[in-house]
Amino acid sequence: MALRTPLNDAHRRLGARMVDFAGWDMPVQYAGGIAEHETVRTAAGLFDVSHMGEIEFRGPGALEAANGLITQDLARIADGQAAYAGLLTPEGTFVDDVVAYRFSPERILICVNASNREKDFAWMSQHAKGVKPVDRSDEYGQIAVQGPKAAGIVQRLTKTDLSKLATYRFQEGEVAGVPCIISRTGYTGEDGFELYCPAGQAEKLWNALLEAGQSEGLKPCGLGARDTLRTEMKYALYGNDIDEQRTPLEAGLGWIVKLDKADFIGKAALEKQKAEGVKRRLVGFELTGAGIPRHGYPILKDGKRVGEVTSGTMGPSVKKAIGIGYVPTELTAEGSTFDVEIRGKPVPARVVKTPFLKKS
Amino acid sequence: MASNPKDLKYTKEHEWARTQGNVVVIGVTDHAQEALGDVVYVELPKVGDTLTAGKPFGVIESTKAVSELYAPISGKVVKVNDALADSPQTVNSDPYGAGWIVEAEPSDAGQVASLMDVAAYEAFLAQGGN
Numbered sequence: 001m002a003l004r005t006p007l008n009d010a011h012r013r014l015g016a017r018m019v020d021f022a023g024w025d026m027p028v029q030y031a032g033g034i035a036e037h038e039t040v041r042t043a044a045g046l047f048d049v050s051h052m053g054e055i056e057f058r059g060p061g062a063l064e065a066a067n068g069l070i071t072q073d074l075a076r077i078a079d080g081q082a083a084y085a086g087l088l089t090p091e092g093t094f095v096d097d098v099v100a101y102r103f104s105p106e107r108i109l110i111c112v113n114a115s116n117r118e119k120d121f122a123w124m125s126q127h128a129k130g131v132k133p134v135d136r137s138d139e140y141g142q143i144a145v146q147g148p149k150a151a152g153i154v155q156r157l158t159k160t161d162l163s164k165l166a167t168y169r170f171q172e173g174e175v176a177g178v179p180c181i182i183s184r185t186g187y188t189g190e191d192g193f194e195l196y197c198p199a200g201q202a203e204k205l206w207n208a209l210l211e212a213g214q215s216e217g218l219k220p221c222g223l224g225a226r227d228t229l230r231t232e233m234k235y236a237l238y239g240n241d242i243d244e245q246r247t248p249l250e251a252g253l254g255w256i257v258k259l260d261k262a263d264f265i266g267k268a269a270l271e272k273q274k275a276e277g278v279k280r281r282l283v284g285f286e287l288t289g290a291g292i293p294r295h296g297y298p299i300l301k302d303g304k305r306v307g308e309v310t311s312g313t314m315g316p317s318v319k320k321a322i323g324i325g326y327v328p329t330e331l332t333a334e335g336s337t338f339d340v341e342i343r344g345k346p347v348p349a350r351v352v353k354t355p356f357l358k359k360s
Numbered sequence: 361m362a363s364n365p366k367d368l369k370y371t372k373e374h375e376w377a378r379t380q381g382n383v384v385v386i387g388v389t390d391h392a393q394e395a396l397g398d399v400v401y402v403e404l405p406k407v408g409d410t411l412t413a414g415k416p417f418g419v420i421e422s423t424k425a426v427s428e429l430y431a432p433i434s435g436k437v438v439k440v441n442d443a444l445a446d447s448p449q450t451v452n453s454d455p456y457g458a459g460w461i462v463e464a465e466p467s468d469a470g471q472v473a474s475l476m477d478v479a480a481y482e483a484f485l486a487q488g489g490n
Contacts, residue, residue: 033423034398034449224397228423290445292401292421313423314400321401343403343419 005050006141006202014220022115024051026223033224037316040188040229043217044147046209047226049194050202053117053137055110055124063105064262065131069124070100070110071248071270073261079104082168082185085256087112087120088266092247092273096120097238099185101170109136109181111194113238127265141202145209145218146192146229153213154193158182162193176208187226189233189357232315234284234324234354240295241282241310241324249273250326251282280307280326284354287340289347293323298341299349301331309340318356323349364390365456369472370481372489373430376456377472380463383438384472387460388420388429388451391485396422399451404440404462411435411464413471418461420451429461433471439463 002025011018016027027048029036039045057066067074072085081102087095087110096116101109110133112120117137124133145154155162160173160182170183181196197205210220227237236242236251248257249270257270287293293312298305312323323340331338334353339346368376374392378385393399403419411417411431418429440462444450451459466472476484 028424029397032398034400224424290401291403292426294426314421316423 006199007048010203029222029224030220034316036221036225037228039219040147041317044149045221047144047221049144050141051114052142053112054140055133056136057108057131057133059131061130062108065128066108068264071257073258074102086248092266092269093244094242095123141197141199144194146186146188147190149216150192156212178205188229228313228316231311231313232357249278281332283332283351285323285349285351287321287349291342291347292321293340299325300339322356364478366478369475371432375432377432379472383463384466385460386462390455393452393455398423399448402444402448405437409437433466435464435466437462438465
């Protein structure tokens with residue numbers, strides 16, 4: 001039996017095509033993936049991300065307990081600030097990638113991937129020191145409003161002054177009369193918000209946003225657009241680009257690792273990897289021959305398999321076949337060339353600067 | 361949803377075939393393009409390639425999925441729709457017209473007649489055929 005978010009009925013009424021995603025019955029598209037992608041780049045899109053998990057650390061010692069599990073330093077961000085971080089194994093590989101919200105040193109909320117919710121909660125419960133986490137995923141609905149028109153639309157529904165809310169900052173407030181954590185975060189490369197609300201009021205919030213945004217072109221968007229939008233930004237997708245075989249240093253996410261902070265799980269392994277040198281790295285590339293790179297396709301150099309594609313698509317905004325994949329460090333410089341094996345045939349590719357999407 | 365033309369023949373793999381003089385034009389059905397979503401790439405065979413009924417002869421890709429194209433008949437490819445290289449989305453917008461995929465010379469002229477007619481194809485769809 002597939003899991004359903006509080007917005008399942010709303011998606012069906014809007015005519016969404018539903019698919020299974022990590023056990024959840026989710027909308028993959030409404031009008032069409034490319035149209036929804038373009039709506040987010042030019043106006044605003046509304047995404048149901050209620051399937052994401054929320055795990056909370058609360059009470060004295062909450063910050064220290066969470067900080068021992070993740071790569072970012074919660075002691076060095078402010079209350080009301082969020083941080084994208086790795087939750088790592090002792091080997092330095094990803095248990096998950098998460099966003100940690102610091103409400104205060106005594107309240108930390110960690111947003112985790114839907115596919116990893118149970119694993120993460122078990123992991124955190126086993127390894128957290130002092131304060132035990134609470135899985136609050138079922139209490140929250142989560143709606144992402146993303147695109148250049150997002151701030152104007154949300155502002156009309158809230159008294160919270162969004163002009164004072166910078167990227168990766170959040171505040172508690174009301175949107176359309178629904179109590180929310182208003183977070184200026186997202187997974188699209190556009191400005192926007194992720195709104196965490198009580199699950200029972202998610203549909204009220206969803207409908208209010210649809211109505212408020214209608215005149216500015218806001219449309220509901222599915223997982224299809226979410227994937228092409230994030231790929232154009234080279235944002236990692238857990239299970240595709242990062243997993244328990246890959247470290248943040250290999251994934252090009254060294255910036256989320258604070259090796260100078262107090263100990264965290266995986267730190268020693270990353271220090272060692274850094275000292276010894278990272279042997280493979282995640283790069284972005286364009287296919288210069290015909291075709292589309294896809295997850296799992298081999299990467300070849302001079303006919304020999306040297307790596308593999310972890311994500312790929314035809315980028316609707318960049319209008320090119322783009323891919324992300326792991327290659328040996330000597331092939332990571334911009335302009336490096338290799339082949340992607342597509343249905344048995346080598347197709348040439350070239351490493352490019354990422355994000356693929358250049359903002360004008 | 362576009363209606364399925366009455367003068368075409370259909371397969372369970374959601375391809376259509378239209379006899380046009382000595383050749384057979386082949387494409388994918390409206391149901392197929394709808395199920396695929398936005399088509400972003402079509403890998404075509406070459407003129408002169410051999411088609412074998414029921415076997416893959418090309419690939420069609422949407423933003424998310426890769427699907428094989430199955431030959432409705434056996435024969436030889438005499439023309440391919442090169443315009444799909446620049447505008448693969450034509451498969452979505454006009455699956456029975458400008459979104460055609462290949463033209464083939466059938467190895468045996470009687471093959472097309474053995475495919476489903478529109479009534480049989482729509483009954484297949486109604487049963488949830490895919």
